[in-house]
Amino acid sequence: MQKYRVADLGKYVGQEVELKGWLYNKRDIGKVRFILVRDGSGIVQGVMVKNNLPEEVWDKFDDLTLETSLIVRGTVREEKRAPGGYELDVTDIEIFQIADGYPITKKSHGVEFLMDHRHLWLRSKKQWAIMRIRDEIQSAIMDFLREQGFVRIDAPILTSSAAEGTTTLFEVDYHGDKAYLSQSGQLYMEAAAMAHGKVYCFGPAFRAEKSKTRRHLLEFWMVEPEMAWVTFEENLEIQENMVSYIVERVLKNRRNELEILERPIEPLEKVKPPFPRVTYDEAIEMLKKSGDPELEKIEWGEDFGAPHETYISNKFDKPVFITHFPTKMKAFYMQPDPNRPEVVLAADLLAPEGYGEIIGGSERIYDYDLLKQRIQEWGLPEEDYQWYLDLRKYGTVPHSGFGLGLERTVAWIAKLPHIRETIPFPRMLHRMVP
């Protein structure tokens, strides 16, 4: 293992250190040569001066190619001109393996080429920054929920039927039976919430729709908290607190990565509770008055498309909740508004800057008879939902939960044009390799 890391070089000014890593770039201007070395924690520039180096060390520069693995020794020096503030006066280079013909060069590449080389693209500076922001968001989510008393409960990936009966699922052979890759762990979390009070699952979800947009993956990660004795309003408060905490953590711990991505931080600094709430009815009214003939076509009872969401969210500089959707539009398990049964106690959270829905949540039906009726109305196979109905039979309580899409959250916070760069190895309609 390496003792010294590029990220910690500030601690070793004036000292000799040994870095183990890869050649990121090199430049040669004659009797002075520069090597950029990355070690996973960061990138540092090493300086080689011909008059100060033994010839055999000086000559090793000629063999270095992009992504050659090496061990570099040198003295750390503070340097204002260097990104990061430190440089290494190289004293020795030990080549581990010369990388011959590294495909990703310093010039521009197209998406297809980069995606074909995703296993190597991950080494690039921006991709490195994105993965570290993703990691910070995941950690922030887990820390927040743990702090709030949630227990992490893992949901199964292989399931016997659709959770919501709406979306297309990936079918797998289950020793002769049909099984499906999970599209949501929610129903299982409802069971677990009756055991632990507050629970969440955090894992992959699968949707087999042939989606081909910048907001969709076939395999994505979702965190799904579920809480007993929590009603609609309290559910929204937890969501806005969690999202605000996530943003705060990224601003605190991943400032450098945001800079690498040239992500403006002012919009993120505004993300503090409470978030604005707009009812579905109000949203329809806003669209009707938008002045855009396409948007004005929408009628009550229709779902929003991406342009509708963008229009609404652009009216606010924070994430915005859209609440009280028509019952017919939403999943079978959502609790109707007691005052208006034609709408449900559900809310979507739209991220700012046109990033669309990052959370979908609701209060769940706790009444046995109503839930049974809904299962029938939605035409779902009742026998598959017996265990789910049991939860309403043995000590039912009001409960609520939500699902937050990790990749969409990363895309928004990192301000990326496409969701495919937010996950290490994206699974898309025409992409399963690498």
Place this chain on the structure above:
RNA sequence: UCCGGGGUAGCUCAAUCGGCAGAGCAGCGGACUGUUAAUCCGUUGGUUGAGGGUUCGAGUCCCUCCCCCGGAGCCA
């Protein structure tokens, strides 16, 4: 699945009306003591996605197929 755009050197792209397939970068050789995608000089590199057709002649026109990108629907 539908609509639109595209496939030319390792990469990113150009090629006028159908008339000798080009440039930048990468690679290779050389110059340069502070470079930040370094710069400068020289140089190698082609089954134009596949198949068929029209033509004296096709990267270019026609037909079939394959692949990619963007958008729609679905949703996180």
